[in-house]
Amino acid sequence: MVSEAATGDVMDLPGIPEDTIDLGERLDPVRTLLRRTAGGDRRAAGALLDVLGPRIHGLAVHVTGSAARASALTVSVLRSCLRDAAELAASGLPGEAAVLDRARRAALATRPSGDVRSLVSPAAANDRTRDRREVDVLRVLLGLPLPQRALVESAAQGRFAATGAERPGAATALSQVLDALVPLGGPEDPELRALAALDALALADPSERARLKEIARGPETAGVHRHAIEAAARLTLLTAVPPSRDLHVAVLEGFAPEPVPAPEPEVAYSGDYATPVLGTDSQRRVVGPPARPGAAPAAAPGAGVSAPSAPTPVPSGGEQAAPDAAPSFAFRPGDEAERGRRARRRRRQQARAGTRRIPWISRTLAALLAVTALVLGGLLVTTRGDLAEAEEFTDTWATLSLSPEAQLVPGLSDNGTWQAVIAEDGVALRAEGVAGWEGEVLELWGETDGVARSLGVLDLSRDGEVAFTTDGTADRLLVTREMAPGSGSGSPSPRVVATLDPGISGI
Numbered sequence: 001m002v003s004e005a006a007t008g009d010v011m012d013l014p015g016i017p018e019d020t021i022d023l024g025e026r027l028d029p030v031r032t033l034l035r036r037t038a039g040g041d042r043r044a045a046g047a048l049l050d051v052l053g054p055r056i057h058g059l060a061v062h063v064t065g066s067a068a069r070a071s072a073l074t075v076s077v078l079r080s081c082l083r084d085a086a087e088l089a090a091s092g093l094p095g096e097a098a099v100l101d102r103a104r105r106a107a108l109a110t111r112p113s114g115d116v117r118s119l120v121s122p123a124a125a126n127d128r129t130r131d132r133r134e135v136d137v138l139r140v141l142l143g144l145p146l147p148q149r150a151l152v153e154s155a156a157q158g159r160f161a162a163t164g165a166e167r168p169g170a171a172t173a174l175s176q177v178l179d180a181l182v183p184l185g186g187p188e189d190p191e192l193r194a195l196a197a198l199d200a201l202a203l204a205d206p207s208e209r210a211r212l213k214e215i216a217r218g219p220e221t222a223g224v225h226r227h228a229i230e231a232a233a234r235l236t237l238l239t240a241v242p243p244s245r246d247l248h249v250a251v252l253e254g255f256a257p258e259p260v261p262a263p264e265p266e267v268a269y270s271g272d273y274a275t276p277v278l279g280t281d282s283q284r285r286v287v288g289p290p291a292r293p294g295a296a297p298a299a300a301p302g303a304g305v306s307a308p309s310a311p312t313p314v315p316s317g318g319e320q321a322a323p324d325a326a327p328s329f330a331f332r333p334g335d336e337a338e339r340g341r342r343a344r345r346r347r348r349q350q351a352r353a354g355t356r357r358i359p360w361i362s363r364t365l366a367a368l369l370a371v372t373a374l375v376l377g378g379l380l381v382t383t384r385g386d387l388a389e390a391e392e393f394t395d396t397w398a399t400l401s402l403s404p405e406a407q408l409v410p411g412l413s414d415n416g417t418w419q420a421v422i423a424e425d426g427v428a429l430r431a432e433g434v435a436g437w438e439g440e441v442l443e444l445w446g447e448t449d450g451v452a453r454s455l456g457v458l459d460l461s462r463d464g465e466v467a468f469t470t471d472g473t474a475d476r477l478l479v480t481r482e483m484a485p486g487s488g489s490g491s492p493s494p495r496v497v498a499t500l501d502p503g504i505s506g507i
Contacts, residue, residue, distance in 0.1 A: 031095030038086035045082055045255055049247045052096065053078065056103040058241030063107040063158040065114020067244065069450045073110065074243060076452065076491040077103045078251045083489050092222075093229060100233040101200075102494060104158075108202040110450025111503070112158035119153050119238040134237045140180045141238075152177050156235040160203040171198050178231035186224035192216065193224060200228035206412065206504075393467045397421060397428045409477070413498035416464060420477055420500045427455065427473055431466040431498070442466070443482045445492045446474025457486045476501040 030051065036044035056077055060070035081088060081099050088098045120141050141149055154160065155174055162170035171194035178184065178197050186192070195212040198204040204212065216225050400406055400423040411418025416434035420427060429444060436442070442458040455470050458479070477500040480492045487493065 028094050031089050034085045034089035034095050037082055038089060042252065042255060045252060046248055049078060049251055052099055053247045054242045055100060055236045055240045057243040058239045059103060059236050060107045061241050062117060062239045063112045064110055064450055071243060072451050073107060075250045077106050078247065079489050080491045082255060093226060097230040097233040100236055101229050105202045108158045116154050116157050116159055119156065131237050133234060137181060137234055137237055140177065148173055155201050155203060156239065168194060178228050181234045182227050182231035184224045184227045186220045192221055196225040196228040200232040393469060396469045400426055400428050407502050409500045409502050411498040411500045412504060415497055418498040418500060422473060424473055426469060426471045429466065429468045432464065434460060434464040434466060436460050437481060439484055440481050441484050441486055442479055442497060443486050444468060445478040445480060446472060447476050447478060448474050452492055454487060
């Protein structure tokens with residue numbers, strides 16, 4: 001029997017509804033953690049790190065083959081997930097699949113290296129988590145022939161060597177394994193399932209992604225792609241490796257800052273006959289009642305804030321005002337100006353001048369000529385400055401292009417034409433026909449050994465042109481959309497505008 005005290009404790013808990021997947025019966029606690037994290041809940045953010053931190057770190061270790069690179073990549077991915085928690089929670093994917101899909105794509109963007117490990121060998125038992133779904137994944141892998149199992153283990157760790165005529169068959173084999181982990185549903189189209197499997201494992205090339213986008217437009221076909229991503233997230237159960245250091249210190253630093261206190265309301269001014277009231281035009285200046293014998297003294301100015309009282313109605317006819325009624329006066333801003341010495345002098349000068357307006361017309365023309373000269377001078381200075389900047393950028397581009405081992409890299413983007421020169425002494429980037437976004441900026445990132453660092457915010461002209469140079473260098477460049485004035489988390493957002501990678505462009 002439950003006691004009343006226990007019942008009261010349960011009833012006092014905040015009522016936060018759990019989320020479900022596709023209006024089904026399964027709960028999605030990770031999506032609930034993401035929503036609470038988006039609201040600034042630090043405990044939910046810590047729980048999210050404890051749940052998914054080992055799986056993201058283990059996937060990074062298996063892909064990069066380096067514990068140091070995997071640790072830096074894990075911190076970067078988790079920071080971006082906390083920053084975009086609301087976006088991940090509102091996506092059509094389950095919360096766990098959305099986070100792990102971002103982690104897989106970030107890890108495979110670092111060029112996988114190292115040896116491929118067996119996911120079902122006894123030596124890998126210490127690398128796993130204690131998730132009940134791990135048994136189901138192991139059962140599926142152990143039921144495969146050895147060549148197909150090796151293909152799935154390699155794909156789970158970012159390696160897929162099949163090319164040419166062998167690629168469709170290998171992709172179909174991967175789709176069958178993912179279908180065994182999570183039923184893909186939808187139409188039985190081999191091409192759709194094969195392309196969905198490749199993209200879910202972040203192994204599809206640009207042409208395959210374009211083809212998948214073309215054929216997966218309906219809700220049923222899009223469901224196949226969504227379930228394939230969920231199945232790919234299941235494979236990370238076998239690659240999980242607990243991190244060697246505490247992620248809370250590195251990831252949660254600066255999370256959910258203290259709210260800025262609201263400014264105090266403007267103080268109303270008040271006073272009495274002995275202390276005239278001063279204030280701004282927006283503040284009503286009130287004069288209190290006159291002093292009366294035997295009455296309590298009026299409050300000193302500034303001792304308290306009193307709300308303006310309504311003006312006392314003027315008595316009509318034979319009615320007389322009550323002796324205790326307090327007169328209230330409200331001064332207009334123009335009263336003092338009309339009665340001032342300068343106003344009287346100005347009125348006398350206007351009366352003497354009569355209709356003579358010629359001096360004022362001359363002064364107006366002189367003022368217009370002066371403003372025109374200033375504007376033309378400013379435009380001339382701006383034009384000369386733009387010309388000097390263009391010449392400097394051209395010289396830097398030519399110098400970097402002639403340096404040893406310089407790489408001329410074209411960009412992959414659907415927003416403008418991008419091109420860059422990557423050399424040991426620096427980077428030069430230019431673009432044309434780029435459309436901007438209100439409230440957002442373009443930021444350039446350089447990736448070296450899988451670690452991304454910001455090279456600066458790009459200046460987009462009104463004509464959609466970009467010209468940027470820096471002394472730093474990198475293996476590949478990435479241009480992303482960030483909220484103005486730029487990314488403050490130290491990691492790029494998933495909204496990629498252009499990719500400039502010598503490996504992808506064939507250089």
